[in-house]
Amino acid sequence: xxxxxxxxxxxxxxxxxxxxxxxxxxxxxxxxxxxxxxxxxxxxxxxxxxxxxxxxxxxxxxxxxxxxxxxxxxxxxxxxxxxxxxxxxxxxxxxxxxxxxxxxxxxxxxxxxxxxxxxxxxxxxxxxxxxxxxxxxxxxxxxxxxxxxxxxxxxxxxxxxxxxxxxxxxxxxxxxxxxxxxxxxxxxxxxxxxxxxxxxxxxxxxxxxxxxxxxxxxxxxxxxxxxxxxxxxxxxxxxxxxxxxxxxxxxxxxxxxxxxxxxxxxxxxxxxxxxxxxxxxxxxxxxxxxxxxxxxxxxxxxxxxxxxxxxxxxxxxxxxxxxxxxxxxxxxxxxxxx
Numbered sequence: 001x002x003x004x005x006x007x008x009x010x011x012x013x014x015x016x017x018x019x020x021x022x023x024x025x026x027x028x029x030x031x032x033x034x035x036x037x038x039x040x041x042x043x044x045x046x047x048x049x050x051x052x053x054x055x056x057x058x059x060x061x062x063x064x065x066x067x068x069x070x071x072x073x074x075x076x077x078x079x080x081x082x083x084x085x086x087x088x089x090x091x092x093x094x095x096x097x098x099x100x101x102x103x104x105x106x107x108x109x110x111x112x113x114x115x116x117x118x119x120x121x122x123x124x125x126x127x128x129x130x131x132x133x134x135x136x137x138x139x140x141x142x143x144x145x146x147x148x149x150x151x152x153x154x155x156x157x158x159x160x161x162x163x164x165x166x167x168x169x170x171x172x173x174x175x176x177x178x179x180x181x182x183x184x185x186x187x188x189x190x191x192x193x194x195x196x197x198x199x200x201x202x203x204x205x206x207x208x209x210x211x212x213x214x215x216x217x218x219x220x221x222x223x224x225x226x227x228x229x230x231x232x233x234x235x236x237x238x239x240x241x242x243x244x245x246x247x248x249x250x251x252x253x254x255x256x257x258x259x260x261x262x263x264x265x266x267x268x269x270x271x272x273x274x275x276x277x278x279x280x281x282x283x284x285x286x287x288x289x290x291x292x293x294x295x296x297x298x299x300x301x302x303x304x305x306x307x308x309x310x311x312x313x314x315x316x317x318x319x320x321x322x323x324x325x326x327x328x329x330x331x332x333x334x335x336x337x338x
Contacts, residue, residue, distance in 0.1 A: 002278045005262065005290035007310050010301030016266040017184065019294030023078065027299075027307065030080040032087070036103075039123070045110075047119060048102035050074035051094040052087050062135040062319065063092040063127060067120065067144030069168075069296065071195040073102050078141055078167075078296050081312045089316060092134070096123055098144075105203035109210035113234050114143050114173055115246025117151035128160040135162045137319045141296050142269070145169035145261075146248045152259060153251025163258045163322035165315045168267055168296045171252075172274045173243035177222045179271040188269060188295075189222060196225060207233065249274075255282040258322040262314065264293030 013019055037049040064086045066079050074080065074095045086093035098112030099119065112119075120138075128136060138161055140148035145166030152159050170176040180189045197216040200207060207213060211232055219225040226239035236242040259282075265272050281287060290298070300308040 001281065001283075001285070002287045002289055005288040005293075007262075007288075007290045007293055007298055007314075008300060009292045009297075010299055010305065010307060012301070012305060013297075013299050013307075014292065016264070016268045016292070016294040016297070019264075019266075019292065019297030019299055020188075020268060022307070023294070023297040023299050023309070027077055027081075027309070029075070029077055030084045032074075032080045032084055034074055041119065041122070043108065045099060045106050045108045047099055047106065048097040048104070049094050049123075050097065050102070052083060052092060054092075055090075057090065057092060059131065060133045060135075061090065061092055061131075062137060063094075063131055064319065065120075065124070065127070065136070065138040066093065066095040067138065067140035067148055068095060068097070068101065069142030069144055071101075071192055071199075072141065072144070073097060076141075078311065081309050082139060082315060085312045085316050092131070096120065098147075100199055100203070105199070105206070107206070109203075109207045110233050111199065111230075112143075113230050113242070113246065114146045114170070115150055115242070116234070117147055117154060120147060120151055121155070124160050135319075136160060137163050137165075139165040139167070139315050140169075141167045142170065146171070146173075146246070149248035149255070149259070149261075150246065150251045152257055153248070153254040156254055157256045159257050161257045163260075163319055165260045165262065165318055167262045167298075167311060167315075168269070169248060169261060169263065170270055170274065171247060171249040171276055172270075173247045174240065175274050176270040177226070177239070177243065179274075180269050181221045181223070185268045186221075190220075193219070193222070193225060196229075200229060249276050249280065252276055252280050252285060253282050255285050257284065259285045260315075260318045260322070261285065261287040262290075262293075262298070262311065263287065264290050264295070264297065266292055267295045269295045 099106045100111035231242045298310045300310040
């Protein structure tokens with residue numbers, strides 16, 4: 001189902017770039033206390049789980065898992081903002097840093113990418129075992145949203161989630177790589193590539209054991225970087241192979257968990273034609289499409305013009321409604337396979 005979103009931008013933040021930049025850089029960073037858990041994976045790698053402090057909540061307290069976007073982390077304002085709302089409701093919450101994200105580099109040459117669903121799958125099974133009676137929710141932003149939707153489509157009824165939300169998803173990676181390489185959107189691409197080069201350089205010795213690195217400064221767009229680095233490090237033939245196998249759009253019809261997708265038609269990271277059609281969505285998927293909102297923006301305003309971070313209102317409200325009723329399947333998934 002595709003419906004028109006109720007989001008309306010603040011009058012002083014009209015336009016995709018204002019929405020995108022204010023949400024990412026203009027708002028004060030939400031204050032949040034975090035406890036870090038370093039989770040050791042079966043292949044010897046390690047990832048950082050950033051938890052809200054444990055307040056000895058009852059065992060059936062809802063738990064929200066947040067998946068960040070490209071170059072994101074627990075320091076991303078959208079992640080802190082949502083977790084602050086989770087904390088205010090008395091729920092449990094954490095952000096899973098993908099491999100190589102967060103305060104320290106990971107141990108293996110491989111890093112995270114848009115289609116790597118294995119780690120989130122393992123984490124969700126582990127959380128279901130730890131909290132068997134808790135409603136389990138997940139929210140993914142941009143790259144994290146693509147990973148989440150692909151995972152849900154792969155797992156179908158076996159996904160141990162009660163509901164999910166995905167925001168500003170690059171449903172078609174090939175088209176998005178083309179769109180962000182045009183016009184003003186190239187500024188976002190350049191900013192992200194700077195961070196991506198830094199991440200590779202801080203673990204260059206480890207990466208060099210698996211790949212002969214080119215001059216990273218010559219990789220000026222996502223397609224070139226993914227061809228030279230992302231694809232070979234993660235078992236893909238090239239960027240085209242990576243994009244084809246990891247785009248979430250083909251997986252949407254196979255989702256069986258109640259899922260809300262929030263997307264803006266003016267998202268400067270992608271062309272409007274990446275938005276899936278209604279017949280590509282499973283019956284349990286609701287896509288709320290707004291004319292405005294930018295990329296992970298969605299900044300509304302109150303009657304005095306002060307900013308309201310609409311995503312942090314809409315996402316918990318969806319979990320409130322979707323988490324009730326016949327999808328509370330916690331115990332039945334306690335032993336779901338990884």
